[in-house]
Amino acid sequence: MKTKLLIFMSLLFIGFHSCEGSDSEIIFHQSHEPSRANVLFSDAVETDNQLFLTGQIGKDHKKGTLVPGGIEAETKQVIENIIDVLKYHNLSLDQVVKCTVILKDINDFKAFNSVYSQYFTKKPARTTFAAAGLAGGASIEIDVIAAK
Template sequence: MKSRLLIFTLIILTNFQSCDDDKSEIVFHNSHEPSRAEAPFSDAVETENLLFLTGQIGKDHKKGELVKGGIEVETKQVIENIKAVLEYHNLTLDHVVKCTVILKDINDFKTFNSVYTSYFTKKPARTTFAASGLAGDASIEIDVIAVKL
């Protein structure tokens, strides 16, 4: 009876230990941009091989203001901001597997899409919708999920 109990205990302990080994750490990364150091959110959150980036708007972080010129210019700035965060984590746009795009005006879709497709040549999965009242009075916001290989 004692040997059965010992074997059963060893099996349980082994299973618990292997469960602990399977746990992945979640890392909440601060921004690489000094102007965003006090933001109430993480610039990126990493778990296992995924990096979840916070939404980006067309803000020029060096000037601290939204770029001027409409949806085309804002879309370029948004994607450049995304590229900067990815590069900080040694990734590129080619590592992006999912994009969520929020447009202030769905009528901007065609212009946005022409800029977007010039950057995202691998064609990650994407969701696009319109909503009013984006942060900073932006015309567009994009968040992405990237894979660390």
């Protein structure tokens, strides 16, 4: 009985001991884009082996305006913005495991999806919904989670 109790206590100690050091470091990354240096949020947040990107809209960051051309043009710009952030962190779209897509108009779903499917060939998990309005007058916003 003593042996079983000692084994149990040892396993219990090992379990508690392994949990002690499990606090993950969280890194809040500023944007690599000079025009976004003073925004009130992180461009990406890193913890363990994951990178959480802030939502991107179809804004050309060099010009400071939404790209013209409607939902397809904005979708392409959104994904190019995501690619830029991922590349800055030595990642690619192939490492994206989850996308959240917000459309201003759910009727744009088919047009958005035709562009999206050209880029996300690994088919990460995805949630898509519509909202009454998006920041900057955008038609679409996408945020992603990537595995490092």
